[in-house]
Amino acid sequence: MLDFLRRTFTRPLVALWLAGSRHSWKRRLLPRDSPHVLAPGTNPERVLIVGDGAASGRGVVTHDLGLPGFLARSLSARTDRATEVDILVDDAMTADECTEALASQDLRRYDIVLVSCGANEALALQSPREWQLAIRTLLTTARLKTSRDAKIFVLAAPQFGVNPHFPRALANAVDFHGGVLNTITERMTEEHQGVVYVPESRDQIFEEAGAVRYQAWAELIADRIVRNLDPHRPQAPSMADEYEQARQRAFEHLESLGTANDAIVDRLTDKARDRFGAKIAAVTFLHADTEHVRAVSGLEVDAVYPRSDAICDVAIRRRGPLVIEDARRDHRYTGFSVVAGELGIRFYAGFPIESPDGFRVGALCVMDDRSRRFSGSDAIALRDLAAEIQRHLYSREGVGVG
Template identity: 35%
Template sequence: MTSILARALRPFFRGRYRVVDDLTTRPRPDDSPHVHAPGVDPDRVLVFGNGPAVGWGVRCHDLAIPGHLARSLSALTGRGVDVDAFADADMTVATAADHLPDRELCGYDVVVVVLGMSDALRLLPPEKWRRGMSRLLDAVDRATGPSTGVIVTGIQPPSTVPRFGAAPGGVVDRHARLLNETTRALCAERPAVRVMPAPEMPGGSDDRSGDTARYQAWGAALAEVAAPIVDIGVADGQGARASRHAPQSVDRRVEAIRSLGLLDTPAEKRFDDIVERARTLLGAQGAAFSLITEGRHWNKAVSGSSLTEMPVVDSFCAHTIRSGRPLVVPDAWRDDRFVSHPSVRFYAGHPIETDDGVRIGALCVVDAEPRGVEGVDLVLLRELALAVQRELRVSALDAS
């Protein structure tokens, strides 16, 4: 009886909700879809999908699911967190696999799939939902590594979104439950996939403060599921973390640097200011933002030194970018790798990456006196490195 009723009502609901993802008067994030929580050795998460993943009602990703997830997960793990968002309002379960980023996703510890509100509102038949979700999970499996966790979130009752005007417990809510049951049955056959019920939504009006509270509930619920997954990754030191920190192709790095159009360009205040802050805040005699090509170490920005270039063989930063972790050299005079640096004893550098995870160089500070590893705030160094990366996105947009 339920399926017969759904078929009879489907044309009505499809017509009523056909513009559900075309909310042109509704604000949505228009900033870069990358957020982070401070800390070292960050976990990495991709939020993928539509509906709540789009961030309707707020102007930045920091106030949407990615920002709340990053902060909640960091509070649980005590580590830094990087969250990337890849959401499209026009995505449906039938097209989701085609929307996956066109690159390997093996560097993510967790991929979160938030999908289905528009399909539920349109009363998509369960068999079509199962086919689309199965195709998407197959595509995610091919793009990720064996240790990447996958979280598929349930569809929240459409009636909890005031704008839709759906009756609580009505046909649309019941159909969302049916699709959720289909998802659970499908994912029961996939041990690596965890299904998270949609969080209970805070009550209230459909205003901005209500939207923020709802995203906070999403972030907290996702963090509870994601925390054990990323902790396992830290414990075994393999999988996504190993992939992120593995050596990278020189050709890939050179191509990424070339596409940014920064090499051999004049000094720019935006980078100079960050480097000067690094030198001052970290109490060092020198600081630099360096690009590492096949045979060159070239400083795009320098503070406290006039040296702009050196051979890669003499470069601290060339060692830094061999992994995604910061490198600290307490005393270069006692380190056989750096005996060619008579004027530098202390070095601390953090890799600089493109949005695709290509390590192109480093932000570093140096000193003529040795320091212990505890002598540098690595959380602050990472924050400053991320500031450089934000400016690189501007360069990438200008070059495109």
């Protein structure tokens, strides 16, 4: 009875603080980039992150600097293999919604499924009985849909008292309740073979979240994952490989339409450079191992470069714009020759060019040797110019692409 009363009175106070406080983690920015990250190498581990909370990347602008990116790199450093991470997260996702999300996925293509849930139920002070039913259903669904050799890792719900702005009395009540839910979760994982419980980390902080904290958290999770993996287990099939093969066929089809020495593409590339006042603008296409420069404004360059050294290869891995406001301050890009070499590029913005059937074959990009800001209206203008190039390229076969 006392537990019921505590939950009844505390729940609306927590909801009020989350909705109204300027310190609420609900107000922090979330990544809006492609829900896929890759740590390069061979024989990739394929990981799905599903759930809520800090896994959604509060406080950083890209999943590369959140848990997914650091986890991919941490796992690759330990396994000497590539790591592909797909991200199926929502800041408000509950365990029931997580189950629905997993039910709609082909989980057989993943070696590892990382489940992050319970934060929203802890904040809502969900009854232990309801939580037990929800987490049991979630784990049963995940186990049934994954391959026999896949591993499922379940993260504990976090403690909220580490947030100095969260009222202490509310934090104590929520954390006590979260501990109850975590005890149930740990017990439920023991009922399923191949399911591993990962205890809560003090680095899983909801306020002041940033790349350093995500890196520390990812290191701890990667250690737990590697200790539980069988290095001799069969690998899951790669959907990424299938996509890349289809993407290359789309590139080859575009080549057959004739894209070299196109005056309209040249004019639109000049227009992009003028619109953004950039040092360089270019249209590039990506083949299997090479980047082909089809138009460039502001520079004399070779026509073909290694794909492994092309920032545009990063740009085509997402549907929206890739914006790097200062590449020299971003460790992900400092090794590219356009950044480290004579050009000294610091700013990059690129938008994918797609085939009519949706494969990203190349990109329109603008670059500068000084750091710059790139607004939402700038992103729209770049998108519109990329779409104009796209429509022109495929107008040769009478297909409109917008």
